[in-house]
Amino acid sequence: MSGFGHYDRTAREVEHEMIKRGIALGLDWSDAAHLRALAREALSCTPECRIGLLRHPDYAQRGKGELFALSELMLNTMRQSAQIGVHTSGGAVWKAFGRALYEESQQRGDSAGA
Numbered sequence: 774m775s776g777f778g779h780y781d782r783t784a785r786e787v788e789h790e791m792i793k794r795g796i797a798l799g800l801d802w803s804d805a806a807h808l809r810a811l812a813r814e815a816l817s818c819t820p821e822c823r824i825g826l827l828r829h830p831d832y833a834q835r836g837k838g839e840l841f842a843l844s845e846l847m848l849n850t851m852r853q854s855a856q857i858g859v860h861t862s863g864g865a866v867w868k869a870f871g872r873a874l875y876e877e878s879q880q881r882g883d884s885a886g887a
Contacts, residue, residue: 780850780851780853780854780859780861781861783846783850783861784847784850784851784861784862784863784867785864787843787846787847787850787863787867788847788863788864788866788867790839790843791840791843791844791847791866791867791870792866794836794837794839794840794843795840795866797832797833797836798833798836798837798840802865802866802869802870803869805869805872805873808869808870808872808873809873809876809877811837811840811870811873812870812873812874812876812877812878813877814837815840815841815844815874816874816877816878816881818841823838823841823842824838825838826838826841827839827842840870844870844871844874847863847867847871848871848874851863
């Protein structure tokens with residue numbers, strides 16, 4: 774089992790970074806409506822949009838871009854671990870934002886999901 778521990782560690786580290794961005798952005802992780810709006814924005818943000826946010830001079834916009842990138846990293850980590858049969862789960866912050874991403878994805882009718 775020794776090669777599989779990095780998924781759990783990566784998920785914890787990514788969520789820790791998400792928490793830091795959330796604090797900087799003043800996010801309330803229990804505000805489902807706000808998280809859904811943020812998830813809607815994340816799902817509609819093209820790669821060019823994300824690059825623009827990551828390079829934006831305003832820290833809040835840059836932090837939002839970083840949050841979007843971190844959520845994509847979390848999804849990729851979970852997907853990769855699932856492909857080899859390892860269950861990886863995030864904590865409360867990831868579950869709140871992940872739920873918002875999933876719900877918005879379903880609302881949009883995305884076939885791949887969040």
